[in-house]
Amino acid sequence: MCMEDEIESVLQERIMILDGGMGTMIQQHALSEEDFRGHEFKDHSKPLKGNNDLLSITQPDIICDIHKEYLLSGADIIETNTFSSTRVAQADYGLEHLVRILNCLHIKKLLKIFILADKINLVTGSFGTRYVAGSMGPTNRTLSVSPSVERPDYRNITFDELVEAYTEQAKGLLDGGVDIMLVRLREKKISYISIWHTTLNKLNIVSGTIVDKSGRTLSGQTGEAFVISVSHSKPLCIGLNCALGAVEMRPFIETIGKCTEAYVICYPNAGVLCVRIPIFALDGLVNVVGGCCWYYTRTYQIAEAVRSCKPRVPPSLSEGYMLLSGLEPFRIGPYTNFVNIGERCNVAGSRKFAKLIMAGNYEEALSVAKMQVEMGAQILDINMDDGMLDGPAAMTRFCNLISSEPDIAKVPLCIDSSNFSVIEAGLKCCQGKCIVNSISLKEGEEDFLEKARKIKLYGAAVVVMAFDEVGQATETETKIAICSRAYHLLVEKVCFNPNDIIFDPNILTIGTGMEEHNLYAINFINATKVIKETLPGAKISGGLSNLSFSFRGMDAIREAMHGVFLYHAIKYGMDMGIVNAGNLPVYDDIHKELLQLCENLIWNKDPDATEKLLHYAQNHAQGGKKVIHTDEWRKSSYESFYFPPPQGIEKYVTADTEEARLNQEKYPRPLNIIEGPLMNGMKIVGDLFGAGKMFLPQVIKSARVMKKAVGHLIPYMEKEREEKRAEQGSTEQEDPYNGTIVLATVKGDVHDIGKNIVGVKLNASCNNLYEMERLAIKIPLLIGGATTSKTHTAVKIAPRYSAPVIHVLDASKSVVVCSQLLDESVKDDFFEEILEEYEEIRQEHYESLKIVLLIPTVKPKFIGTKVFEDYDLKRLVEYIDWKPFFDVWQLRGKYPNRGFPKVFNDKTVGEEAKRVYNDAQNLLKMLINQKKLQARGVVGFWPAQSVKDDIYLYAVEEAVGSSEPIAKFHGLRQQAEKDSACTDPYYCLSDFIAPLDSGICDYLGLFAVACFGVDELCNEYRKQDDEYNIIMVKALGDRLAEAFAEELHERVRKEFWAYCSAEQLDLCDLRRIKYDGIRPAPGYPSQPDHTEKLTMWKLANIEETTGIGLTESLAMTPASAVSGLYFSNPKSKYFAVGKICKDQVEDYALRKKLSVAEVEKWLGPILGYDTE
Incomplete structure (x- = not known):
């Protein structure tokens, strides 16, 4: 077992212990300048006190004793005393020349200590190998901030200088024999590049440093941003150290754990670690624990406390996101x-x-x-x-x-x-x-x-x-x-x-x-x-x-x-x-006339679109620059338009708001203005944004206008509140409402505006659903926002929270919902209605994942197979797509001479394309006339019904539902989350076949075609050293096989199955798939599993009847071959399954009666998780 597998195996079994601080242990020895110098550097020109790494040379016994203490305490991982062993850090002491010795020699001494490991295991009762971690710390120089207040763009070191320094250190550590690298640099990318320059296989632990309770690193990044920045290096562990105590570090460790598939390391600075760290372990937050700077030799207490705790299981994060x-x-x-x-x-x-x-x-x-x-x-x-x-x-x-x-x-x-x-x-x-x-x-x-x-x-x-x-x-x-x-x-x-x-x-x-x-x-x-x-x-x-x-x-x-x-x-x-x-x-x-002109130009609907646009610009322009912005919307009173307008114009909002406030008859209270025209305006903004007709900058502009209007009304609302208190004789300062509401938005989101809108009556705060659930807080939760919906709330959020979760369409609806939540007489009934409604939504959602297309089916002209032993090649020539042929020869014309036959007009490749094409025509004519090539194929049709994600095939219609199927094709369903604006279901090929319980008899077809004789011809040309004709024959063979598939599919639609018997399409339409139905092939995006070919070959006796075989990797022989399934459903379409999760893989393996490992082998490229 390699070192990487060995350490990962340990991390999966238990929580590992990292040793404690080296510097704090050294401080206990109260060493003097003379002690740091030793005999070796007695006459050195610069002070050396504080250069702890140098003690590996001048005071090796002290360093070795510290390592022994940590081993005795139960540490699994021992850090080298090389935190500052780079030439940049050592330059302060004038010891740059010692970098290799400090990194390499120290480890060799450290490894001798590990000879005591067996004895130490007997003393402590622990078991297992101990590991050496090469410690790489930051220098006193950084690329992320300037050392000069006056020159923010200045850096006192370059990227390449730091890479060189850390590469030198990494090489010394690796040559010395470390097992893993413990990186605590501010510039994590540099450490990765340095290690990569040294070796491509060494494991590395990356650890950041949180400096305050805001959750920012020294360079200002949030925890998740930090993880994203270093995840490309695929670290073994990632986590936090130093700065904060365990209590303060918890939320940031949780954040990192949720956004990384790596193991999590945590070694805080202060606090009662032997009490707090076990809580982290019990909650499944960590894989490696220890103590940082101000932690002494209490490693044993931590080791004992987490011994029985299970390690964190890294999540399989969803695919499809660009981070x-x-x-x-x-x-x-x-x-x-x-x-x-x-x-x-x-x-x-x-x-x-x-x-x-x-x-x-x-x-x-x-x-x-x-x-x-x-x-x-x-x-x-x-x-x-x-x-x-x-x-x-x-x-x-x-x-x-x-x-x-x-x-x-x-x-x-x-x-x-x-x-x-x-x-x-x-x-x-x-x-x-x-x-x-x-x-x-x-x-x-x-x-x-x-x-x-x-x-x-x-x-x-x-x-x-x-x-x-x-x-x-x-x-x-x-x-x-x-x-x-x-x-x-x-x-x-x-x-x-x-x-x-x-x-x-x-x-x-x-x-x-x-x-x-x-x-x-x-x-x-x-x-x-x-x-x-x-x-x-x-x-x-x-x-x-x-x-x-x-x-x-x-x-x-x-x-x-x-x-x-x-x-x-x-x-x-x-x-x-x-x-x-x-x-x-x-x-x-956009002005309607201008909008239509732009539509016509973009979609090429009008040959005169350009001239008409220019004419429009001349008639509507001011100074040849901008269309005159008129204030037509100002001609209406504030009652007949919604403000703030989507344009986000602030010019008139204060005056309009005041005009509305003075109209006491229509708006008795300032709040009525917010709930009326202001909220109507924001509703329009939300609708336009959701429909893709408005963009984020306009939303922000409108939000600013809204804030300005609300800000104008707040003093009047406060005055109204004071008058109400006086009228009631109340002296209390608290708001006279029935309860307290926590209103949450995503941190840093533009929807802070929503809090200000509703916050006129409700105090704003921020919280987290999962944290609320963990702390057993049972209060109703209202969810809203541009990316949310009632379905999303019912399916994704409500099941994860014990108390009621309610989706509000927009901020204007929240006050009504809150009043029902706070009214004891209606609250319970309201909750019950919500629960029932959301349960119905969930059921409808899960049902919608399986689309049912109950469309009348057409019975094929025959059931079973039809074999073509020697198909007429002359029928196929006109179906050849020549563009891929020219791609083989790297003959691509420039626009407008890209496609065939326009490529012949290209100044650069046109003449050569003509020559190659003429050669191809002559050779093709000869091959067909002399019967050097032979096209063979088979097509077949059977009654078929879908059962969930599978398709069952039957020998005859009468057997459907009453007998065992003669074959089963297994499907894979799209699983990666789609864009919220996408209305497409999550497709599987079985969706295009009528379900078994539908009462509709459906059918499925298959085909396999090939061009034989290519290999024999290539062997003949090879004997003549004719490489040109070898490439030519292979290219023509591939084109004929593809043409055979295209021509045969057309015959299927019009003749053999005849579900589109009146189809009249030219070759261009055929290549653009303008016809009904599809012919997906196993191994391609709609069904990425090549093993489905085995079912095809067995069902139709393909190899016996046509000679088309399959290799061990399930590639077809001869190479010029095409195969696939026929679907006639007019709603059928090509799609990519995309990334799938392990739950579907396990289900697929069960349906195919294969092991999960075997299925993972064939589906490797689409797995949305790490099989290891």
Whole structure:
């Protein structure tokens, strides 16, 4: 068993004990300067007292005795005395030259102590191996903050210098023989890179330091942000040490434990550890425990206290989330709305920013970044690409300045450059997990993979442009092909996390007057849809400003185009975009005429759309810049419009609020204004935001207007309250209400506005559902917000909380609900109604996971199989898709000459494409005429019914339900959570077959086709050293097999099954899957399990009748072969199962009568958990 497996085995069995502080133990010896010097450094020029690491050389007996005491106390892990053994730290003592000796020699002495381990085990009664942890501590220099108040961008050491220093230390520790690395650096990425430079296999423990009760690390990160920043290094353990006592550390340890799959280590500084630490252990929070600086030799008490406690079981975190961080975490997942990447910190895209950077006015340029965040940017794009700039230096300086501004540094950065040295400069300044924008296949696969590996080493996500060796993708198919190729390279060759891959399929300029550009917007949207469906985990982004570049100078037109384009692109799967945060118009607020013109241009509905837009701009523009903003909505009285308006205009809100307050007849109390027009306005904002017609910056603007209106009313409400007290003769200062309500929002969320709205009557506070449950607090909980729903509350939240949980549609409804909760006469009935309603919602939700499509079925023309022993190849030629053929030869034209036969017109590859095509035609004609190739296949149909996620097949209709099925196809259901805006169910292939209990007899088909003779021809050409024709024959064989599958499926639809007998589609429509039905293949996204082929082969006797076989890995032979299942349901569609959890794997294994391990072997790429 290797060391990694051995330690993991121990961690799974019990809680391990880390030794205590070294420095505090050394202090007990009251050593003098002479003691630190010893004989070896008696004449050294600098003072050495305080250099504890040096004692391994000058006072080895003292250090060894300390280690022995910890061993006797029951410590499993002993730290080396190397906390400051880097050349940076040792430079203060003039001992840089001793770094290797301090790290390597000390360990060899320490290992001798372990010879006593067996004797110590007998004394203490403990068992098991002891392990040496190489201690790596921080230096007195840091990259995260400036040592100079006057120069916030200054650093007194570089990234590369620190990497070099820690690499040297890591090498010494590893050469000395440590088992694990204990890292307590401020710059955790540097430690990982240093260890990676030294060895790719050594385990490392990462431990951060919380410095105060806010939960921030020394560099300002929250616990979750810290975890996200280092998780790419896949640490053995991650946790906290020092600073706080056990009580104060608990919530932060809990937070870390919930967001990491690593083991959790905890060694606090102060407190009664032998009492508190066991509570952590009993609650399942920790795997490794110990004490830090101010803890002496009470390790034995901790070891005894946790001996019988079970270790924490690391969670299997859900897949599908992109995790980023600045000082704070940012999760992009199923419930995340469109992510705004601020674009203005770009010297190529913002004149103001470029002017400030060129002038060296970086501090003022920082205000541009701050404004972007304030206006709603969730990620900041930083670009310093200008020929007059030193890109790496400019990027470094600006990113360092951002680190000095917490209000900016809280968001992740997107390091944007076409120069990879500039990207690396930015990555070296980012302590959080950022995005690299971008890399591409432009320079080939080797360059692409090299850059991707570096990005992965820095722990960043990556944007991949749809650009390859031929050029920029403009057509939908090319965009998809390039992105698919890049995805598989990243996932399979670099082991890149799919959730960290972002594709930019190129938002290109429309409205140029050139016909070939008219489909650019449509192509992006269509490519986005397919990429999201076929490349699990991948995200989609794009630079929005490119779309409207033809209308530069016409800002209003450009903003309208952006708003309309995003409205549609988001619905098709676009996750994020580089935008000017705060300048996106609300879809419904765009002038109707302008809206229609933009729709026509984007969707290419009108050939004159560009001219009409220009004409509109000329008639509505002021100074050629902006559409005149009129105040038409002001012409109505405040009773007939809802304020605050979605535009977030503050100009009139105070006057309007006061006008409403003075209308005592309509609004007797100030509260009536809040509950009336103000709440109606915010309801519109919420509806628009939820529908994707409004973006976060507009929500924030509207929230500010709302706050201003509420703020105006508060003094009058307070006055009303005082008058009521006087009238009742009450002198109490407390609010005369029936109870106290805790109103919770997500920490740091914009929905703080909701607390201010309702907080006019209710005091605001913050709490946590799980903590409330743990503390047995039994009070009703109200849930609301843009990402919540009644279904989400009933299914996800209510079952996890013992007291009633109620979803409120919006803040305006909360007062009514609270009054019912506080009224003893109706409270119980209200609770009962809620429980019954939510139980019904849960049942409906679980039923909806299995969609039932009861559509009339068509019986095939025959039941059983039909074999094609020598299919006419001439029938297949017209069905050949030549585009993949040219891809084999790397012949890709540039737009508009990408597809076949347009590629022949391309200036670069056109002539060669013609030559290869002519050769292919001549060879194909010869092969067909001389019968060198043979097409064989089989097709079959059987009565079928679905039973949950399986499909049962029967020999005849009469056997359905009364006899055992002759075969079963087992399905996998989508399990990863989908976007809240997505209405699609969680698909499984069985959904497209009528259920057994439906009373409808359904059918399922299958096929297998192949082109034989390719291998024999290749052998003949190989004897002639004719590599050209070897490649040509293989390519033609593959094309014929695919053409056979396409042509046969058409015959199935029109002739053999005849469920679409009147179908009239051309070849283009066939390739775009315009027909009804699907033919998914085992091993592909809709059913990723190759073992389902075994059922197909057995059912239809495929190998016996056609000669098409299966290898041990279940690949088909010959290689030019295609197989799959036929579904006729018009609602059937291709989908990707995506990541699945262990509960489904266990159920699938049970249904297939296989072991879980065997199933995991075949389903490895889609497992949403670590099998080890």
